[in-house]
Amino acid sequence: MAGNTLYDKLWESHVVRQNDDGTSLLYVDRHLVHEVTSPQAFEGLRLAGRKLWRVDANLATADHNVPTTDRARGIADPVSRLQVETLDRNCHDYGITEFAMNDARQGIVHVIGPEQGATLPGMTVVCGDSHTSTHGAFGALAFGIGTSEVEHVLATQCLILKKAKNMRVRVEGKIPAGITAKDIVLAIIGKIGTAGGNGHAIEFAGDAIKELSVEGRMTVCNMAIEAGARAGMIAVDDKTIEYFRGRPYAPKGEMWDKAAIAWRGMTSDAQAKFDKDVVLQAADIKPQVTWGTSPEMVVPVDGAVPDPDKESDSIKRGSMQRALQYMGLKPGTAMRDIALDKIFIGSCTNSRIEDLRAAAAVVKGKKVANNIKLALVVPGSGLVKTQAEKEGLDKIFRAAGFEWREPGCSMCLAMNADRLEPGERCASTSNRNFEGRQGAGGRSHLVSPAMAAAAAIAGHFVDVREVR
Amino acid sequence: MQKFEKLTGLVMPLDRGNVDTDAIIAKQYLKSIHRTGFGPNLFDDWRYLDPGEPGMDHSQRRINPDFVLNQPRYQGAQVMLARDNFGCGSSREHAPWSLMDYGFRAIIAPSYADIFYNNSIKNGLLPIVLDSAAMDQLFRETEETPGYRLTVDLAAQTVTTPAGKVLKFEIDAFRKHCLLNGLDEIGLTLQHVDEIKTFEARRRKEAPWLFAK
Numbered sequence: 078m079a080g081n082t083l084y085d086k087l088w089e090s091h092v093v094r095q096n097d098d099g100t101s102l103l104y105v106d107r108h109l110v111h112e113v114t115s116p117q118a119f120e121g122l123r124l125a126g127r128k129l130w131r132v133d134a135n136l137a138t139a140d141h142n143v144p145t146t147d148r149a150r151g152i153a154d155p156v157s158r159l160q161v162e163t164l165d166r167n168c169h170d171y172g173i174t175e176f177a178m179n180d181a182r183q184g185i186v187h188v189i190g191p192e193q194g195a196t197l198p199g200m201t202v203v204c205g206d207s208h209t210s211t212h213g214a215f216g217a218l219a220f221g222i223g224t225s226e227v228e229h230v231l232a233t234q235c236l237i238l239k240k241a242k243n244m245r246v247r248v249e250g251k252i253p254a255g256i257t258a259k260d261i262v263l264a265i266i267g268k269i270g271t272a273g274g275n276g277h278a279i280e281f282a283g284d285a286i287k288e289l290s291v292e293g294r295m296t297v298c299n300m301a302i303e304a305g306a307r308a309g310m311i312a313v314d315d316k317t318i319e320y321f322r323g324r325p326y327a328p329k330g331e332m333w334d335k336a337a338i339a340w341r342g343m344t345s346d347a348q349a350k351f352d353k354d355v356v357l358q359a360a361d362i363k364p365q366v367t368w369g370t371s372p373e374m375v376v377p378v379d380g381a382v383p384d385p386d387k388e389s390d391s392i393k394r395g396s397m398q399r400a401l402q403y404m405g406l407k408p409g410t411a412m413r414d415i416a417l418d419k420i421f422i423g424s425c426t427n428s429r430i431e432d433l434r435a436a437a438a439v440v441k442g443k444k445v446a447n448n449i450k451l452a453l454v455v456p457g458s459g460l461v462k463t464q465a466e467k468e469g470l471d472k473i474f475r476a477a478g479f480e481w482r483e484p485g486c487s488m489c490l491a492m493n494a495d496r497l498e499p500g501e502r503c504a505s506t507s508n509r510n511f512e513g514r515q516g517a518g519g520r521s522h523l524v525s526p527a528m529a530a531a532a533a534i535a536g537h538f539v540d541v542r543e544v545r
Numbered sequence: 546m547q548k549f550e551k552l553t554g555l556v557m558p559l560d561r562g563n564v565d566t567d568a569i570i571a572k573q574y575l576k577s578i579h580r581t582g583f584g585p586n587l588f589d590d591w592r593y594l595d596p597g598e599p600g601m602d603h604s605q606r607r608i609n610p611d612f613v614l615n616q617p618r619y620q621g622a623q624v625m626l627a628r629d630n631f632g633c634g635s636s637r638e639h640a641p642w643s644l645m646d647y648g649f650r651a652i653i654a655p656s657y658a659d660i661f662y663n664n665s666i667k668n669g670l671l672p673i674v675l676d677s678a679a680m681d682q683l684f685r686e687t688e689e690t691p692g693y694r695l696t697v698d699l700a701a702q703t704v705t706t707p708a709g710k711v712l713k714f715e716i717d718a719f720r721k722h723c724l725l726n727g728l729d730e731i732g733l734t735l736q737h738v739d740e741i742k743t744f745e746a747r748r749r750k751e752a753p754w755l756f757a758k
């Protein structure tokens with residue numbers, strides 16, 4: 078029937094049964110597994126004496142805890158080591174394919190899924206991680222789940238869910254020069270707020286979204302969860318399909334042709350109805366920088382830290398005051414005047430090859446400013462790292478004074494040794510600027526890879542469009 | 546999962562919006578491979594003045610006397626009042642685990658992040674939604690009244706104040722049923738094994754590339 082959204086189509090094609098109470102049993106095509114949210118699920122499975130429903134639907138990797146230096150020496154922190162070894166053991170016991178720490182294909186779970194073709198258009202993709210929304214960039218229904226749900230998927234290949242509402246965010250017009258996917262998604266979150274998508278699945282649409290590369294689309298969908306939506310998605314087009322050609326898990330030959338036909342249907346019908354519709358003009362978007370402790374606390378780089386006294390809502394005013402205190406910032410400070418201590422280029426938002434290329438282009442032939450204590454580049458996967466090295470990007474970064482590290486989540490959430498010290502200020506290409514996210518007392522400002530690179534060179538925020 | 550039926554409990558007000566899961570349970574504690582033991586690290590960064598690491602004796606750490614959780618009048622609280630978008634951020638089920646491990650059984654807020662809401666119910670932690678006006682009143686009464694207790698009745702879908710005012714809340718039928726009976730969702734799903742197998746077989750035929758590896 079005409080009139081369905083992409084989300085409606087994805088949902089309906091995966092309903093195993095409709096329950097009387099409004100919930101559905103939904104089939105899961107791909108389950109990605111990592112070390113942090115799975116141990117208790119495997120333990121639950123064991124305690125109940127249950128088997129894995131479908132071994133080949135699972136793919137695992139260790140990413141959150143792994144060190145980004147000296148891997149030959151293993152993991153120094155015994156608690157982290159135990160968690161990673163627990164994943165290795167669980168995968169071994171249940172026969173799940175795992176890209177373990179020293180596998181060339183290891184990386185951040187949301188980078189390796191698409192890279193391997195393990196996530197494909199039309200799929201339902203879940204993982205015990207909220208940024209699973211990333212995979213929606215390929216016309217898939219992808220969302221994060223908790224550990225009880227991880228166990229549920231392992232045991233039944235299904236989830237009991239209630240359908241969300243449909244929301245569409247259109248970004249119209251041509252993307253201005255120097256503006257990236259990260260700026261677009263931060264501008265969206267700035268507009269609709271971190272709860273703007275609660276209870277909804279967001280489809281990102283419009284000319285600007287179509288214009289983005291597949292990797293840029295992943296950046297946008299990655300942060301759907303920061304807008305409150307469990308799932309973000311983008312319609313399939315030629316770029317989507319071409320991306321998967323030749324990937325290890327993608328179909329080949331005749332099967333490819335069949336699949337490609339099916340994938341083309343992964344779009345919203347022209348008459349589809351959305352419960353909520355939001356429009357942004359690409360022309361209005363400037364490079365974005367967050368100033369506070371929530372991704373919605375964001376301004377253009379030529380802006381200033383806002384004044385809580387001008388906020389009429391008392392709860393919002395309170396959050397702003399707390400954020401400013403935590404961030405050590407005064408209202409009215411120009412974003413450009415904010416000096417930095419550390420730079421982090423990485424995370425499932427911005428650690429793919431295009432991100433590294435964009436950052437390297439800014440850095441090339443320049444030096445990291447003296448006030449920057451540490452500038453890190455952490456590729457999203459072993460394969461991204463190899464590709465970057467082939468292109469000589471590692472040399473560009475190193476020559477400028479960046480450290481070039483092994484793949485993983487790293488300072489995005491600082492579960493390993495990479496972290497901010499109390500009071501340190503960081504320009505980060507990750508997705509969360511929450512209190513303590515990158516290390517207790519650390520202060521995070523979210524930006525695009527090019528903006529982080531420009532800030533590393535200047536020692537403070539600058540408009541990347543002016544340094545080129 | 547743990548059942549939830551009815552409870553009368555001491556109330557603690559957490560008057561902040563957008564409380565994220567990183568604040569509820571900090572990343573260093575996620576390295577645990579168990580479901581329990583997170584209580585002493587609930588709200589770790591707000592609650593202690595010194596930095597915490599797993600394996601420490603947390604009873605020896607310096608507490609922040611200003612943080613509401615540490616105030617003597619709220620010791621033993623089982624019901625928490627919160628503001629909009631509580632539990633936003635990551636999918637870590639360690640968030641409800643740590644709230645439960647500390648002793649909370651119900652949260653009352655105007656809205657929650659979706660994944661947190663789900664995770665809570667699956668563990669027997671009841672997330673109640675009340676509108677902002679009702680929340681303002683509950684916050685005021687809790688702060689003004691030492692020993693303020695609320696009665697939460699899931700079957701009746703009500704929150705009752707000490708003065709006898711009854712506030713109705715909504716919850717969907719399936720979740721209510723699971724919570725009231727402490728049901729194991731996996732067990733429920735496994736009653737439909739044949740339907741899952743039929744669906745899977747059809748899908749294998751229609752989209753064989755999804756099963757290729």
Ligand code: SF4
Pocket residue numbers: 140141185186187206208424425426485486489490507508
């Ligand atoms: S890179 Fe950061 S946001 Fe992404 S999966 Fe890892 S910890 Fe989560």
